[in-house]
Amino acid sequence: MIKTVYTIGTLLVGGAEVFLTNLISKLNLNKYDVSIIVLDKENNTFLEKKLNDLGIKIYYLNKKDGFRPFTFIKIYRLLKTINPKIIHGNIGGMIYALPYVFLKKNIKVIHTTHTLASLEFGKLKRMVLKYFYKRSLIIPVVISNINYQNFFTTYKIPKHLIKIINNGIDIDKFYFERKFNSSEIRLGHVGRFEEVKNHRVIFKVYESLINKGYNVSLKLIGNGSLLENYRKKYKDVIFIESSSEIAKELKDIDFFVFPSLYEGMPLAVIEAMASGCIILSSNVGGLNDLVEDGVNGYRFDFQNVEGFVQTIEMLYKDKKLMAKIAKNNQKKVSEYSLTEMVRKYEELYKG
Structure with a gap:
């Protein structure tokens, strides 16, 4: 050997x-x-x-x-x-x-x-x-x-x-046929709670959508030095420190928000793509290889809260477009x- x-x-x-x-x-x-x-x-x-x-x-x-x-x-x-x-x-x-x-x-x-x-x-x-x-x-x-x-x-x-x-990734493990029939805007993210992952933008997007009157849920999976600070502040958010069943957790997330300050080729995004989530990411590093803007997701400057919010609103009102992007995502992920x-x-x- x-x-x-x-x-x-x-x-x-x-x-x-x-x-x-x-x-x-x-x-x-x-x-x-x-x-x-x-x-x-x-x-x-x-x-x-x-x-x-x-x-x-x-x-x-x-x-x-x-x-x-x-x-x-x-x-x-x-x-x-x-x-x-x-x-x-x-x-x-x-x-x-x-x-x-x-x-x-x-x-x-x-x-x-x-x-x-x-x-x-x-x-x-x-x-x-x-x-x-x-x-x-x-x-x-x-x-x-x-x-x-x-x-x-x-x-x-x-x-x-x-x-x-x-x-x-194991593509078959994460594949999920999405219906997009929830009345809720279901946001989520998988990543450690550190500055590089830019969770503050995720929370600003969440708060902005709630202030506009939408029914919004937010699920965040990950551990890290900033977790407890956010957990104390946001009582209605679902925090999961660690999970061996990410494929199952992703089924409750339609909009995968990923506004990192920099990235390589994030496995979390590839897994979300295979699950048919709509990817809304920053335009840094390997995310530019993974996400083709307007085809299988959307990319923004990592500080552009309004860009994230407006795109989520637009998609939420157009379930056919959401389904199309989800399919494009699952097609694209075959490369990984x-x-x-x-x-x-x-x-x-x-x-």
């Missing part, structure tokens, strides 16, 4: 963490002997449970916040013990593996950038990574065409060294199959 190590910052529920769990769950585990090195502590999330049920070895380093030099030694010793043929880094974990990558020969190393490369790391870390990318010591993978351009602009390495592999994503990563592991 091929010893394969994945590194990641945490297994709290987020896009990169769901990506990693999905990838491993569909990987040929008779061929790949998989371990995960997690910088964070164990958090007893449903992702951790799923990986444990698959028999995956997980090493938690219990790293505290901030830069921790001793973590380089911990990871070096751990990798030396495991002796992997493949290392696949995600969200922060790769940085601490660099000494091992530099010293070890005959190893394949891949790093997936889950957001814009210009925002993933600070200047010093980017300079170090550029050294590894340029010499093909690490194969960089980006998750959308927009991210590809941003990666090239940020690192200025030859374009042929950068690989594009779209994020993928989990099976295809796993096949491409396995090709990269072999190549």
Whole structure:
């Protein structure tokens, strides 16, 4: 079996963490002997449970916040013990593996950038990574065409060294035949409660529609540092900290509002597309690849509350248009199959 190590910052529920769990769950585990090195502590999330049920070895380093030099030694010793043929880094974990990558020969190393490369790391870390990318010591993978351009602009390495592999989901699991027969405007969002997700705009859209006299519901799924502040303020909103049944939760959401400040290729949006939700997003990062304005959703400047509100009003009054956009979404999402994503990563592991 091929010893394969994945590194990641945490297994709290987020896009990169769901990506990693999905990838491993569909990987040929008779061929790949998989371990995960997690910088964070164990958090007893449903992702951790799923990986444990698959028999995956997980090493938690219990790293505290901030830069921790001793973590380089911990990871070096751990990798030396495991002796992997493949290392696949995600969200922060790769940085601490660099000494091992530099010293070890005959190893394949891949790093997936889950957001814009210009925002993933600070200047010093980017300079170090550029050294590894340029010499093909690490194969960089980006998750959308927009991210590809941003990666090239940020690192200025030859374009042929950068690989594009779209994020993928289990499309059949999320597919839902929508009727759009509710008298309620059903808004929703899946994402961690952090500044980057821009929840304040979602709440402003919600309040504006209520003030105009509409019957509105809002369901928000996710955890994070800002959750409690919002939960105290908005008593009528449905807050779900974590769910292993996102496909079921999406059935109660018609308008999926996603006004992020920046994004890579958000799995939450791809899942909502497969479920037939109407996507109303900001016009940043990989969202420009996912959402074709007026065809399978609508894009706005992330501060344009009125744009979100007016479009929701227009759509709410035109159920045929809502149904058409939902169908276009489910057609578009065929490009983001989990099976295809796993096949491409396995090709990269072999190549």
